[in-house]
Amino acid sequence: GHGQVAVELDSSAGVAVMKMENLPVNSLSLDFLTEFLISLEKLENDRGCRGVILTSGAPKIFSAGLDIMEMYGKSTEHYAEFWKAVQEMWLRLYQSNMVTIAAINGSSPAGGCLMAMCCDYRIMAENPKYSIGLNETQLGIVAPFWFKDTMVNTIGNRATERSLELGLLYSPPEAHKIGLVDQLVPEEKVQSTAAAVMSQWLAIPDHARQITKSMMRKPTVDRLLAHRESDIQNFVSFITKDSIQKSLQMYMEMLKQRRG
Numbered sequence: 001g002h003g004q005v006a007v008e009l010d011s012s013a014g015v016a017v018m019k020m021e022n023l024p025v026n027s028l029s030l031d032f033l034t035e036f037l038i039s040l041e042k043l044e045n046d047r048g049c050r051g052v053i054l055t056s057g058a059p060k061i062f063s064a065g066l067d068i069m070e071m072y073g074k075s076t077e078h079y080a081e082f083w084k085a086v087q088e089m090w091l092r093l094y095q096s097n098m099v100t101i102a103a104i105n106g107s108s109p110a111g112g113c114l115m116a117m118c119c120d121y122r123i124m125a126e127n128p129k130y131s132i133g134l135n136e137t138q139l140g141i142v143a144p145f146w147f148k149d150t151m152v153n154t155i156g157n158r159a160t161e162r163s164l165e166l167g168l169l170y171s172p173p174e175a176h177k178i179g180l181v182d183q184l185v186p187e188e189k190v191q192s193t194a195a196a197v198m199s200q201w202l203a204i205p206d207h208a209r210q211i212t213k214s215m216m217r218k219p220t221v222d223r224l225l226a227h228r229e230s231d232i233q234n235f236v237s238f239i240t241k242d243s244i245q246k247s248l249q250m251y252m253e254m255l256k257q258r259r260g
Protein backbone atom coordinates (compact mmCIF):
# COMPACT_ATOMS: atom_id res chain seq x y z
CA GLY A 1 0.00 0.00 0.00
CA HIS A 2 0.92 3.62 -0.44
CA GLY A 3 0.05 6.74 1.46
CA GLN A 4 -0.22 5.09 4.90
CA VAL A 5 2.69 7.10 6.25
CA ALA A 6 2.84 10.86 5.60
CA VAL A 7 6.31 12.33 6.00
CA GLU A 8 6.92 16.04 6.25
CA LEU A 9 10.54 17.16 6.52
CA ASP A 10 11.33 20.64 7.82
CA SER A 11 14.77 21.05 6.27
CA SER A 12 15.67 24.20 8.19
CA ALA A 13 15.06 22.47 11.54
CA GLY A 14 16.31 19.06 10.36
CA VAL A 15 13.16 17.50 11.80
CA ALA A 16 10.62 15.24 10.12
CA VAL A 17 7.09 14.48 11.24
CA MET A 18 6.03 10.91 10.42
CA LYS A 19 2.28 10.70 10.57
CA MET A 20 0.73 7.23 10.57
CA GLU A 21 -2.35 7.17 8.37
CA ASN A 22 -3.53 3.60 8.11
CA LEU A 23 -7.14 4.39 8.92
CA PRO A 24 -9.21 3.76 10.92
CA VAL A 25 -6.87 2.64 13.74
CA ASN A 26 -3.28 2.49 12.37
CA SER A 27 -3.11 -1.25 12.85
CA LEU A 28 0.36 -2.51 11.96
CA SER A 29 -0.32 -4.62 8.89
CA LEU A 30 2.46 -6.08 6.75
CA ASP A 31 1.77 -3.41 4.13
CA PHE A 32 1.88 -0.62 6.67
CA LEU A 33 5.07 -1.91 8.32
CA THR A 34 6.76 -2.16 4.92
CA GLU A 35 5.90 1.43 4.06
CA PHE A 36 6.86 2.60 7.55
CA LEU A 37 10.28 0.95 7.22
CA ILE A 38 10.95 2.49 3.81
CA SER A 39 9.98 5.95 5.09
CA LEU A 40 12.15 5.61 8.19
CA GLU A 41 15.11 4.33 6.19
CA LYS A 42 14.89 7.30 3.82
CA LEU A 43 15.03 9.74 6.72
CA GLU A 44 17.81 7.74 8.40
CA ASN A 45 19.93 8.11 5.25
CA ASP A 46 19.12 11.81 4.84
CA ARG A 47 21.92 13.87 6.39
CA GLY A 48 19.49 16.79 6.57
CA CYS A 49 17.23 14.93 8.99
CA ARG A 50 18.34 14.66 12.64
CA GLY A 51 15.06 14.05 14.39
CA VAL A 52 11.69 12.40 13.85
CA ILE A 53 8.38 13.06 15.55
CA LEU A 54 6.18 9.98 15.30
CA THR A 55 2.47 10.71 15.49
CA SER A 56 -0.92 9.67 14.20
CA GLY A 57 -3.28 11.06 11.61
CA ALA A 58 -6.09 8.80 12.87
CA PRO A 59 -8.55 10.46 15.22
CA LYS A 60 -8.26 9.23 18.84
CA ILE A 61 -5.84 6.41 18.05
CA PHE A 62 -2.04 6.48 17.97
CA SER A 63 -1.87 2.85 16.84
CA ALA A 64 -4.05 -0.19 17.61
CA GLY A 65 -0.92 -2.36 17.53
CA LEU A 66 -0.30 -5.37 15.36
CA ASP A 67 -2.99 -6.02 12.82
CA ILE A 68 -4.85 -8.97 14.29
CA MET A 69 -6.01 -10.02 10.82
CA GLU A 70 -2.33 -10.69 9.96
CA MET A 71 -2.21 -13.22 12.81
CA TYR A 72 -5.42 -15.02 12.04
CA GLY A 73 -6.28 -17.66 9.43
CA LYS A 74 -3.12 -17.16 7.33
CA SER A 75 -0.33 -19.50 6.17
CA THR A 76 2.79 -20.22 8.22
CA GLU A 77 4.84 -18.49 5.50
CA HIS A 78 2.71 -15.39 5.91
CA TYR A 79 3.09 -15.42 9.70
CA ALA A 80 6.88 -15.72 9.35
CA GLU A 81 7.04 -12.83 6.89
CA PHE A 82 4.80 -10.69 9.05
CA TRP A 83 6.81 -11.38 12.18
CA LYS A 84 10.06 -10.57 10.42
CA ALA A 85 8.62 -7.17 9.50
CA VAL A 86 7.58 -6.56 13.12
CA GLN A 87 11.11 -7.40 14.27
CA GLU A 88 12.57 -5.11 11.61
CA MET A 89 10.34 -2.21 12.68
CA TRP A 90 11.53 -2.62 16.27
CA LEU A 91 15.21 -2.99 15.30
CA ARG A 92 15.17 0.13 13.10
CA LEU A 93 13.16 2.35 15.39
CA TYR A 94 14.84 1.30 18.66
CA GLN A 95 18.32 1.85 17.21
CA SER A 96 17.60 4.94 15.14
CA ASN A 97 20.47 7.40 14.97
CA MET A 98 17.92 10.19 14.86
CA VAL A 99 16.23 11.68 17.91
CA THR A 100 12.82 10.03 18.00
CA ILE A 101 9.89 11.56 19.86
CA ALA A 102 6.48 9.93 20.12
CA ALA A 103 3.64 12.44 20.01
CA ILE A 104 0.95 10.11 21.36
CA ASN A 105 -2.30 11.73 20.29
CA GLY A 106 -4.57 8.75 20.94
CA SER A 107 -4.80 5.23 22.35
CA SER A 108 -1.77 3.07 22.01
CA PRO A 109 -2.26 -0.59 22.94
CA ALA A 110 0.25 -3.41 22.44
CA GLY A 111 2.34 -2.86 19.29
CA GLY A 112 1.37 0.82 19.43
CA CYS A 113 2.85 1.06 22.91
CA LEU A 114 5.94 -0.79 21.67
CA MET A 115 6.47 1.79 18.93
CA ALA A 116 6.14 4.63 21.43
CA MET A 117 8.59 2.93 23.81
CA CYS A 118 11.14 2.67 21.00
CA CYS A 119 11.33 6.46 20.88
CA ASP A 120 13.71 8.58 22.95
CA TYR A 121 10.88 10.58 24.53
CA ARG A 122 7.10 10.24 24.86
CA ILE A 123 4.54 13.04 25.04
CA MET A 124 0.91 12.00 25.48
CA ALA A 125 -2.35 13.91 25.18
CA GLU A 126 -4.01 14.05 28.61
CA ASN A 127 -7.39 12.91 27.22
CA PRO A 128 -8.89 10.47 29.80
CA LYS A 129 -10.35 8.35 27.00
CA TYR A 130 -6.90 7.32 25.79
CA SER A 131 -4.92 4.41 27.12
CA ILE A 132 -1.50 2.88 26.59
CA GLY A 133 0.14 -0.39 27.56
CA LEU A 134 1.11 -3.91 26.56
CA ASN A 135 -2.26 -5.68 26.87
CA GLU A 136 -1.25 -8.92 25.10
CA THR A 137 -2.32 -11.26 27.91
CA GLN A 138 -5.85 -9.86 27.64
CA LEU A 139 -5.93 -11.34 24.12
CA GLY A 140 -4.61 -14.65 25.44
CA ILE A 141 -1.25 -14.07 23.77
CA VAL A 142 2.19 -13.43 25.20
CA ALA A 143 4.39 -10.42 24.50
CA PRO A 144 7.76 -11.66 23.18
CA PHE A 145 10.95 -11.17 25.22
CA TRP A 146 12.04 -8.09 23.30
CA PHE A 147 8.71 -6.35 23.93
CA LYS A 148 9.30 -7.17 27.61
CA ASP A 149 12.91 -5.95 27.46
CA THR A 150 11.82 -2.67 25.90
CA MET A 151 9.29 -2.11 28.68
CA VAL A 152 11.80 -3.05 31.40
CA ASN A 153 14.19 -0.50 29.91
CA THR A 154 11.42 2.10 30.05
CA ILE A 155 9.66 1.56 33.41
CA GLY A 156 11.74 -1.01 35.30
CA ASN A 157 11.29 -4.64 36.20
CA ARG A 158 8.53 -4.59 38.83
CA ALA A 159 6.21 -2.25 36.94
CA THR A 160 6.76 -4.34 33.79
CA GLU A 161 6.01 -7.60 35.59
CA ARG A 162 2.66 -6.29 36.82
CA SER A 163 1.82 -4.56 33.52
CA LEU A 164 2.54 -7.63 31.42
CA GLU A 165 0.90 -10.26 33.61
CA LEU A 166 -2.32 -8.25 33.92
CA GLY A 167 -2.13 -6.86 30.36
CA LEU A 168 -2.68 -3.38 31.82
CA LEU A 169 -3.76 -0.43 29.72
CA TYR A 170 -2.98 2.80 31.58
CA SER A 171 -4.81 6.12 31.53
CA PRO A 172 -2.54 9.08 30.73
CA PRO A 173 -2.03 10.07 34.43
CA GLU A 174 -1.24 6.45 35.38
CA ALA A 175 1.12 6.06 32.42
CA HIS A 176 2.88 9.27 33.43
CA LYS A 177 3.14 8.19 37.06
CA ILE A 178 4.96 4.94 36.23
CA GLY A 179 7.16 6.65 33.62
CA LEU A 180 5.63 4.93 30.61
CA VAL A 181 5.21 8.42 29.14
CA ASP A 182 7.48 11.34 29.99
CA GLN A 183 5.05 14.23 29.73
CA LEU A 184 1.30 14.90 29.52
CA VAL A 185 -0.05 17.94 27.72
CA PRO A 186 -3.46 19.10 26.51
CA GLU A 187 -4.36 17.49 23.21
CA GLU A 188 -3.82 20.65 21.15
CA LYS A 189 -0.31 21.08 22.60
CA VAL A 190 1.05 17.65 21.68
CA GLN A 191 2.72 18.63 18.40
CA SER A 192 4.13 21.97 19.58
CA THR A 193 5.51 20.34 22.73
CA ALA A 194 7.12 17.62 20.64
CA ALA A 195 8.81 20.27 18.49
CA ALA A 196 10.06 22.14 21.57
CA VAL A 197 11.41 18.98 23.21
CA MET A 198 13.04 18.01 19.91
CA SER A 199 15.04 21.23 19.80
CA GLN A 200 16.34 20.52 23.33
CA TRP A 201 17.51 17.07 22.27
CA LEU A 202 19.05 18.43 19.06
CA ALA A 203 21.14 20.87 21.09
CA ILE A 204 23.30 17.88 22.08
CA PRO A 205 26.03 16.96 19.57
CA ASP A 206 24.72 14.06 17.46
CA HIS A 207 27.77 11.82 17.76
CA ALA A 208 27.85 11.94 21.57
CA ARG A 209 24.13 11.34 21.85
CA GLN A 210 24.18 8.52 19.29
CA ILE A 211 27.03 6.65 20.97
CA THR A 212 25.28 7.02 24.31
CA LYS A 213 21.99 5.74 22.89
CA SER A 214 23.77 2.77 21.39
CA MET A 215 25.51 2.06 24.70
CA MET A 216 22.13 1.99 26.45
CA ARG A 217 20.25 -0.04 23.83
CA LYS A 218 22.73 -2.32 22.08
CA PRO A 219 22.63 -5.19 24.60
CA THR A 220 18.84 -5.36 24.18
CA VAL A 221 19.10 -5.26 20.39
CA ASP A 222 21.83 -7.92 20.37
CA ARG A 223 19.57 -10.28 22.29
CA LEU A 224 17.01 -10.27 19.48
CA LEU A 225 19.69 -10.43 16.77
CA ALA A 226 21.12 -13.54 18.44
CA HIS A 227 17.72 -15.24 18.55
CA ARG A 228 15.97 -13.76 15.54
CA GLU A 229 15.23 -17.02 13.71
CA SER A 230 14.06 -18.86 16.81
CA ASP A 231 11.87 -15.88 17.70
CA ILE A 232 10.18 -16.19 14.30
CA GLN A 233 9.74 -19.93 14.79
CA ASN A 234 8.29 -19.33 18.26
CA PHE A 235 5.82 -16.82 16.92
CA VAL A 236 4.71 -19.11 14.09
CA SER A 237 4.26 -22.17 16.27
CA PHE A 238 2.44 -20.16 18.95
CA ILE A 239 0.11 -18.29 16.62
CA THR A 240 -0.86 -21.41 14.64
CA LYS A 241 -2.10 -23.24 17.76
CA ASP A 242 -5.86 -23.89 17.61
CA SER A 243 -6.36 -22.44 21.07
CA ILE A 244 -4.55 -19.20 20.15
CA GLN A 245 -6.45 -18.84 16.88
CA LYS A 246 -9.65 -19.31 18.89
CA SER A 247 -8.60 -16.62 21.41
CA LEU A 248 -7.87 -14.14 18.63
CA GLN A 249 -11.18 -14.89 16.93
CA MET A 250 -13.07 -14.32 20.19
CA TYR A 251 -11.17 -11.09 20.80
CA MET A 252 -12.03 -9.77 17.33
CA GLU A 253 -15.69 -10.65 17.91
CA MET A 254 -15.60 -8.92 21.30
CA LEU A 255 -14.18 -5.77 19.63
CA LYS A 256 -16.99 -5.75 17.09
CA GLN A 257 -19.77 -6.43 19.65
CA ARG A 258 -18.46 -3.81 22.06
CA ARG A 259 -19.09 -1.27 19.34
CA GLY A 260 -22.60 -2.38 18.37
Ligand code: CO8
Nearest residue numbers: 025027064065066067068069107109110111141142255259
Ligand atom coordinates in the same frame (compact mmCIF):
# COMPACT_ATOMS: atom_id res chain seq x y z
N1 CO8 B 1 -5.99 -5.28 14.25
C1 CO8 B 1 -6.92 -5.35 13.27
N2 CO8 B 1 -8.08 -4.68 13.31
C2 CO8 B 1 -8.31 -3.87 14.37
C3 CO8 B 1 -7.38 -3.75 15.41
C4 CO8 B 1 -6.16 -4.50 15.33
N3 CO8 B 1 -5.22 -4.44 16.26
N4 CO8 B 1 -7.89 -2.90 16.32
C5 CO8 B 1 -9.08 -2.51 15.86
N5 CO8 B 1 -9.35 -3.08 14.68
C6 CO8 B 1 -10.54 -2.90 13.83
C7 CO8 B 1 -11.83 -3.22 14.55
O1 CO8 B 1 -12.11 -4.61 14.52
C8 CO8 B 1 -12.82 -2.41 13.76
O2 CO8 B 1 -13.06 -3.10 12.55
P1 CO8 B 1 -14.53 -3.05 11.83
O3 CO8 B 1 -14.76 -1.59 11.51
O4 CO8 B 1 -14.36 -3.93 10.65
O5 CO8 B 1 -15.49 -3.58 12.86
C9 CO8 B 1 -12.04 -1.15 13.42
O6 CO8 B 1 -10.65 -1.53 13.53
C10 CO8 B 1 -12.30 0.00 14.37
O7 CO8 B 1 -12.12 -0.45 15.71
P2 CO8 B 1 -13.11 -0.04 16.91
O8 CO8 B 1 -14.51 0.02 16.42
O9 CO8 B 1 -12.82 -0.93 18.07
O10 CO8 B 1 -12.59 1.47 17.18
P3 CO8 B 1 -12.56 2.26 18.57
O11 CO8 B 1 -12.20 3.65 18.21
O12 CO8 B 1 -13.81 2.01 19.36
O13 CO8 B 1 -11.36 1.60 19.41
C11 CO8 B 1 -9.15 0.70 19.72
C12 CO8 B 1 -10.06 1.63 18.91
C13 CO8 B 1 -8.99 1.23 21.15
C14 CO8 B 1 -7.79 0.68 19.04
C15 CO8 B 1 -9.79 -0.69 19.75
O14 CO8 B 1 -10.13 -1.07 18.44
C16 CO8 B 1 -8.90 -1.75 20.32
O15 CO8 B 1 -8.76 -1.87 21.52
N6 CO8 B 1 -8.31 -2.57 19.42
C17 CO8 B 1 -7.53 -3.71 19.80
C18 CO8 B 1 -6.17 -3.28 20.16
C19 CO8 B 1 -5.35 -4.44 20.58
O16 CO8 B 1 -5.67 -5.14 21.54
N7 CO8 B 1 -4.27 -4.67 19.86
C20 CO8 B 1 -3.40 -5.74 20.19
C21 CO8 B 1 -2.81 -6.34 18.94
S1 CO8 B 1 -1.61 -7.59 19.40
C22 CO8 B 1 -0.10 -6.76 19.37
O17 CO8 B 1 0.00 -5.64 18.97
C23 CO8 B 1 1.14 -7.45 19.86
C24 CO8 B 1 1.12 -8.91 19.65
C25 CO8 B 1 2.40 -9.52 20.14
C26 CO8 B 1 2.67 -10.87 19.52
C27 CO8 B 1 2.19 -11.97 20.33
C28 CO8 B 1 2.92 -13.26 20.01
C29 CO8 B 1 1.95 -14.36 19.75
